[in-house]
Amino acid sequence: MAGQLTEGCVSRMLDDSEKNVDFQPICQVLTVKMIKATKEGASDRYRLILSDGEHYAQSMLATQLKGLVENDGLARNCLIKIKSYAPNTIQDRKIIILLDVEVVDTTIADRVGDPKSYEQRAAPAVKTEGGAGTSPAPRANAGAMPARRAPTAGVRAGGDGSINKNPVYPIEGLSPYQNKWTIKARVTSKSEIKYWSNARGDGKLFSVNLLDETGEIKATGFNDAVDKLYPLFIENRVYYISKAKVNIAKKQFSTVNNEYEITFEKDSEVFECKDDDVGDVPEVKYNFVPLDQLDSVEPKQTCDVVGIVDSVGELGEIISKASQKPVQKRELVFVDQTGMSVRLTLWGKTAMTYGTDKGHVGAGMDDRPVVAFKNISVGDFGGRSLSMTSSSSMMVNPDLPEAHSLRGWYDDEGVALSSKQAFKSYSSAMLGNSTVGANSSDPKERKTIGEVKDLGLGTKPEGKADYFNMRATLVYIRNENLYYTACPGEKGPGEKCQKKVVCESEGNWRCERCNRSYEAPDYRYMLSANVQDYTGQLWINSFNDVGEQIVGMKAEQLEQLRNEDDGEAKYNQVLTKAANKMYMFNCRAKMDTFQDQERVRYSVTRISEVDFAKAGNELVEAMKKFL
Numbered sequence: 001m002a003g004q005l006t007e008g009c010v011s012r013m014l015d016d017s018e019k020n021v022d023f024q025p026i027c028q029v030l031t032v033k034m035i036k037a038t039k040e041g042a043s044d045r046y047r048l049i050l051s052d053g054e055h056y057a058q059s060m061l062a063t064q065l066k067g068l069v070e071n072d073g074l075a076r077n078c079l080i081k082i083k084s085y086a087p088n089t090i091q092d093r094k095i096i097i098l099l100d101v102e103v104v105d106t107t108i109a110d111r112v113g114d115p116k117s118y119e120q121r122a123a124p125a126v127k128t129e130g131g132a133g134t135s136p137a138p139r140a141n142a143g144a145m146p147a148r149r150a151p152t153a154g155v156r157a158g159g160d161g162s163i164n165k166n167p168v169y170p171i172e173g174l175s176p177y178q179n180k181w182t183i184k185a186r187v188t189s190k191s192e193i194k195y196w197s198n199a200r201g202d203g204k205l206f207s208v209n210l211l212d213e214t215g216e217i218k219a220t221g222f223n224d225a226v227d228k229l230y231p232l233f234i235e236n237r238v239y240y241i242s243k244a245k246v247n248i249a250k251k252q253f254s255t256v257n258n259e260y261e262i263t264f265e266k267d268s269e270v271f272e273c274k275d276d277d278v279g280d281v282p283e284v285k286y287n288f289v290p291l292d293q294l295d296s297v298e299p300k301q302t303c304d305v306v307g308i309v310d311s312v313g314e315l316g317e318i319i320s321k322a323s324q325k326p327v328q329k330r331e332l333v334f335v336d337q338t339g340m341s342v343r344l345t346l347w348g349k350t351a352m353t354y355g356t357d358k359g360h361v362g363a364g365m366d367d368r369p370v371v372a373f374k375n376i377s378v379g380d381f382g383g384r385s386l387s388m389t390s391s392s393s394m395m396v397n398p399d400l401p402e403a404h405s406l407r408g409w410y411d412d413e414g415v416a417l418s419s420k421q422a423f424k425s426y427s428s429a430m431l432g433n434s435t436v437g438a439n440s441s442d443p444k445e446r447k448t449i450g451e452v453k454d455l456g457l458g459t460k461p462e463g464k465a466d467y468f469n470m471r472a473t474l475v476y477i478r479n480e481n482l483y484y485t486a487c488p489g490e491k492g493p494g495e496k497c498q499k500k501v502v503c504e505s506e507g508n509w510r511c512e513r514c515n516r517s518y519e520a521p522d523y524r525y526m527l528s529a530n531v532q533d534y535t536g537q538l539w540i541n542s543f544n545d546v547g548e549q550i551v552g553m554k555a556e557q558l559e560q561l562r563n564e565d566d567g568e569a570k571y572n573q574v575l576t577k578a579a580n581k582m583y584m585f586n587c588r589a590k591m592d593t594f595q596d597q598e599r600v601r602y603s604v605t606r607i608s609e610v611d612f613a614k615a616g617n618e619l620v621e622a623m624k625k626f627l
């Protein structure tokens, strides 16, 4: 019976760095143990102990092979043929990752031979080959071990053949603890080259997002790697990539959901994959949102859209408020069968080259191509608008069913709609039923107080306003001039005068504008309060409606209270109670001249109580980006 097992194969699998693709040993499975997934969305995995009759060693079954255990009789004592594997080191212990396995005999009742642990025997010799001088870091949780996928047999190299030495890993299987790998992945987006300059020097970088059937990962190259690799990568093509470093992901700079990311190094190898070998690498998957449903996408989220570029704006340039550097922008009008049009902004190099000969998009300025966007950012400027970000990708005239049907529709009917300017736009639809002004800038743009000041909001000339939202705690309400005596008269039909009136004698409150006197005035808030968050403090002003909400009573009631016995104490009590509350403030910042001095005045147009559950979830999302 021992003759069925491949003699010495355990040591060969663990120590043989020059892996032979034709080596397909047969082992006995001594135990099968399920490792529960520790993360949501991850799969349970199986750990096996394999024996060649003389030695045994730990191994992990690639996730997609779990059906062998669940359906195909892979169990204790059975024999398996290992068609593809990779040695790996976890917590300083060597194990075998099973990438492709076949169950060959399930009839064996007992353990074959008396195998000993291979590790005990080999302990001093255990060192990873090709570790580039870095010993693998210990891993806290072997259960979180990456899964492997079966590679395509016989990796075809595009260059000197050196990638042949590394097994093709699934993106999901990459970790910092394994450095001999090759991935075969599609470039779903490629950034521009970004330059930086700071106290420690300057440099440049670029990044690509990579996709295979197991997941996505971001890869970044710095300086020399930019020169070497940037020209090689073309969006939507498939590449073999090896000899790069796997690091913990900096999620604040990424939209890719992966614990790790790749950094290209000097000797990193990138080969484009031949067409006939691309088969198993998925195409970019789109989940298109029709333009008339963009209002169901939360602002600042990303989505995929496909449509026709109905018109192309001129190249413009703005100074980025965040970086204080000039950025090129170009606005497109984007339409689809729903009859909607939406503004779409391209930035940087994409904006500069769009519609030009040099444009990699290959579209002429007058063309009305079908364009598909992946991960485009949704804004609520003017209702809904779209904006490319560094992780968005754009494909012109893609070979997708949605694109063909759009082409047909546009040439039949869309052109006519376009010439009649009959597309509905979000901006006009929205502006019709909302207050003027609030839409002249993104009203949902949330800022910290520090950002409001650093960005110089409200410092535009000619009295132009900036709008922002902030979450802050109201800490103090100024108790002088909290409200004023207002004219109760009517300025027009249904419109109160509200001008300040002066008491000339009892029952004689005079309004200059109405040119008459009233028995009693109205009382209206002109509340001034100090608000703070973790970045700073500022003074805000608000009028009657917001004032009533903050104080919790009408100004007239507050005035009555103040006139009671002990009125001043009661009055101050109300104000103390009203302070120390957290709100979402919708604000307008604008230059104001006060006693010949220019200053920024922050007016609150609306407040709402903080929804702590929702705010908590936002915080969780924000924190995840640092984990």
Ligand SMILES: [Zn+2]
Pocket: 487, 488, 489, 497, 498, 499, 511, 512, 513, 514, 515
């Ligand atoms: Zn009046």
